[in-house]
Amino acid sequence: MRGSPINPLQNNQTQGVSQMVSQFLSKLAQIYPSPRLLTHDAGLVPYESDGLTAFREKPIAVVLPETAEEVIRTVRCCFESNVPFVARGNGTSLSGGSLPVKNGIVISMNRMNRILRLDPVERLAVVEPGVINLNVTKAAEPYGLLYAPDPSSQTVCTIGGNVAFNSGGAHCLKYGMTSNHVLGLKVVLPDGSVDQLGGQSLESIQPDYVGMFVGSEGLFGIALEITLRLIPKPEVYRTVMCAYRSLKAAGDAVSRIIASGLLPGAMEIMDNLSIQAAEAAVHPGYPLDAAGLLIVELEGEASQVEAEFHRLLPLIHASNPYLVQEAKDTFERQQIWKGRKSAFSAVGRLSPDFIVQDGVVPRGRLGEALEEIHRLSEVHGIRVANVFHAGDGNLHPLILYDGKEPGALHRAELLASEIIELCIRFGGSITGEHGVGMEKRNYLPKMFQPNDMESMFQIRNEIDPRHIANPGKMLMDGEAPALTTSGLHPLEKAGVISRE
Amino acid sequence: MSLTTTYDPIPDMQEIVRQSTKVHVCGSRTKSGFHSLVEGATILSTHSLQGIVSYDPQEFVVTMLSGTQISDVVAILAKQGQYLPFDPLLVNRGATIGGTVAANASGPGRFRFGGIRDFLLGVRFIDGRGNCIRGGGQVVKNAAGFDYPKLMVGSQGALGLIYELTFKVFPLPESYATVISRFSELDPALACMHQLASSPMDIEALDLFPVEQEERCYDLAIRIGGIATAISNRLSRLQKIAPASRILQDHEDEIFWRAASNFDWACNAETLLKLPITSRAIPKVENFLTDSQRNRRYSVGGNVAWIATEWTADLQAKLGMAQTFLGQSSTIIRSSEPSPFGQAIQRALDPALKFG
Structure with a gap:
């Protein structure tokens, strides 16, 4: 059941291959004018890798569709010729989700970036997959609405990619992930058939196919049109930053807040290394000597938030912080968040290479998990910076190493795998928001039983019998491209994007 | 807090699924509209699947067996100052948590934070092959593997027998x-x-x-x-x-x-229909219903219409997609044809169509 069907372009007879490739490319040329069909090295290089720079693979072609019809024709063409494809937005995946498939093509969705409809009355937006996440909120803002999921890469990442990987952000405990904000999808399945899943209503009388499609990492096909739910922008925010002498004290404060019955929109914790790095990079005014920094944000209707804030403050003071600082205005609030959202790229600059993980542990075991990560870091002699969504137990350890040092990558990977296994052992998840992709596909069978895995393969086989839709991601059955280097994404180096 | 049962009925249920040609799953039968029995079907009740498996208020996570009555769950959560924000329907009429998921029965309170799909984190179910499958997880954030929990929402017992469910809960x-x-x-x-x-x-x-x-x-x-x-x-x-x-x-x-979430206003009607709509459709629905005495309610900010009615054949044509929620099985209004995506999933989970 699990074997890959044979891709004709993987045939060993070189002459036959080049003939098949050229036949296939000529089919694509019937769909795309030459500027939108890239086949030469120079055009392909930018698509070799995504946010997980550790992997590289050159596609045989990249196509740049401008309409849903072109995407559908492309998928049908791939299906007929048994050629694998991967859809790609802006390539910010941190799990290697949009890495090209060997002897396959990349369908680049960037040009399908129209907001087709924004309905302030029904509070929804119908968008093409290439629309950038933040642009949905920008379009909704004049109506007092916003699109809730806010991954740190939201200035660059596309909705199509968010849908494929069920992206998260800092507000997931209260608002959920991407999946919770998608109402309807028009999709092309791997065999080229087109389906409409869900609709515009919050309610449904069918199985939740939309929910099943979101987060399927491209294995079920490509979303062509996405109906998103918009929510009213909170009336007020109260953001407070608290500095602690230990990480554990910051974690305990979170437990107190949760136990009190408050439901903050976000709770984030950073360790000293992350604080130092963020302060150096964007000067948010963080206390440099804190062992743990906690950011708590309440949001909602003014008088309710005011009442909540009166409850929050005593809880925080009882947790023994040595500094409590409230954002006095929007600027101060933005500064606090700017530091937090830039933390990863900032820490990344401290080291030539790094590996980032996004495992989840039950919130009550956060302190224990951090102690264990600290211990592992010392055992391996590798620095690890920690920034995490404390409200939902989503860790983001950043493992720093120098790829030029012999054996360093291997040691870093070993440490990374021990952290993932820790998350599984603690009853959590191997990924909270980055997805399984290339990076964690070896670990999925450790989180699930053989029966569960078999069922996922059965579903994939029925939806994609030829295994052409992003094969090798999430479910192990393809050839893994070689690991090369890891570190900052080129866009991060340029300061364009940052990570959770 | 943990409640464990000594007898584990799951292996027996797996065996029954393997040996049956048709299986009909039921809970406490509060949603009569879903009971179109196929002749010769083996009836599998979730009655023996009761109890909270684990509940940690600190984590905002509760796991329970599917036959558990929601009224019991609500009481246990309330003691810790927590609740199910999707506002389950028919709680006081004995609804089980499994039936609530299978029927996608969220109530008016879902307006604030979301419906069942937004709070269901993990699921265990027996598929059409008789295998036990687990999907999702037990933590509030998780992006690993296919999202089986959401797939089960509204699955109406057609994709398998749900036996365990994990939910995110919120402070009440x-x-x-x-x-x-x-x-x-x-x-x-x-x-x-x-x-x-x-x-x-x-x-x-x-x-x-x-x-x-x-x-x-x-x-x-x-x-x-x-x-x-x-x-x-x-x-x-x-x-x-x-x-x-x-x-x-x-x-x-x-x-x-x-009273609203137990449908007290509709309990004497022959049929209660559920229509997923957007609020723009309300004038159209009202137009159709104006001269009738049909009782109705537009809930969740106009995202769902509940219509208590006597059965008439022209309803489907007039109203489009609708589902008989309460009422006799002979009056089922079919939703649209199954999609290619849905059919592929059905083939994968239940190739012999035992549940479907």
Whole structure:
């Protein structure tokens, strides 16, 4: 059941291959004018890798569709010729989700970036997959609405990619992930058939196919049109930053807040290394000597938030912080968040290479998990910076190493795998928001039983019998491209994007 | 907190699924519209699957067996000051948590934070091959593997027997209040509903329904919840947009919404239909129903229409996609043809169509 069907372009007879490739490319040329069909090295290089720079693979072609019809024709063409494809937005995946498939093509969705409809009355937006996440909120803002999921890469990442990987952000405990904000999808399945899943209503009388499609990492096909739910922008925010002498004290404060019955929109914790790095990079005014920094944000209707804030403050003071600082205005609030959202790229600059993980542990075991990560870091002699969504137990350890040092990558990977296994052992998840992709596909069978895995393969086989839709991601059955280097994404180096 | 049963009925149920050609799953049968029995089907009841498997209030996570009555769950959560924010329906009529997921039965309170799909984190079920499958997880954030929990929402027992469910829960608002605003015409009522739904006021529930005995009049019920000391301020603000003909607080508020989610207003009807709509469709539905005596309610800010009606054959043509929620199986209105995506999933999970 699990074997890959044979891709004709993987045939060993070189002459036959080049003939098949050229036949296939000529089919694509019937769909795309030459500027939108890239086949030469120079055009392909930018698509070799995504946010997980550790992997590289050159596609045989990249196509740049401008309409849903072109995407559908492309998928049908791939299906007929048994050629694998991967859809790609802006390539910010941190799990290697949009890495090209060997002897396959990349369908680049960037040009399908129209907001087709924004309905302030029904509070929804119908968008093409290439629309950038933040642009949905920008379009909704004049109506007092916003699109809730806010991954740190939201200035660059596309909705199509968010849908494929069920992206998260800092507000997931209260608002959920991407999946919770998608109402309807028009999709092309791997065999080229087109389906409409869900609709515009919050309610449904069918199985939740939309929910099943979101987060399927491209294995079920490509979303062509996405109906998103918009929510009213909170009336007020109260953001407070608290500095602690230990990480554990910051974690305990979170437990107190949760136990009190408050439901903050976000709770984030950073360790000293992350604080130092963020302060150096964007000067948010963080206390440099804190062992743990906690950011708590309440949001909602003014008088309710005011009442909540009166409850929050005593809880925080009882947790023994040595500094409590409230954002006095929007600027101060933005500064606090700017530091937090830039933390990863900032820490990344401290080291030539790094590996980032996004495992989840039950919130009550956060302190224990951090102690264990600290211990592992010392055992391996590798620095690890920690920034995490404390409200939902989503860790983001950043493992720093120098790829030029012999054996360093291997040691870093070993440490990374021990952290993932820790998350599984603690009853959590191997990924909270980055997805399984290339990076964690070896670990999925450790989180699930053989029966569960078999069922996922059965579903994939029925939806994609030829295994052409992003094969090798999430479910192990393809050839893994070689690991090369890891570190900052080129866009991060340029300061364009940052990570959770 | 943990409640374990000594007898594990799951292996027996797996065996029954393997040996049957057709399987019909039922809970406590509160949603009669879903009981179109296929002749010769083996009936598998979730009655033996009761109890909380684990509940850690600190984690906002509760796991329970599918035959557990929701009223029991609600009581256990309430002791810890927590609740199921999707506001399950028919709780006082004995609904089980498994049936609630399978029927996608979220109530008016889903307006605030979301429906079942937004709170279901993990699921265990027996598929058509008789295998036990687990999907999702036990933590509030998880992006690993296919999202089986969501797939089970609204699956109507057709994809397998759900036997264990894990939910995210939230802190229960310490106080509620409801403003009932009366309108003598539909349009201003809808305008007011839209204004409230788009406003930054945190509204728990927003339902619209015709007033009995008063032709053309509509009541808009607006519920708010939160810290008690803030409620009166919020109520005054709310009334500037929606003038109150009545204000319900405490017990009165509770009784009003309990009656709504138990369908007390529709219990004598032959059939209760569920229509997923958007609020723009309300005038059209009203137009069709105006001259009839059919009782109805537009819930969740106009995202669902509940229509209590006698059966007529032209309903489907007039109303489009609708589902018989309560009523006799002979009056089922089929939803649209299964999609290629849905069919592929059905083939994978239940190749012999034992459940489907």
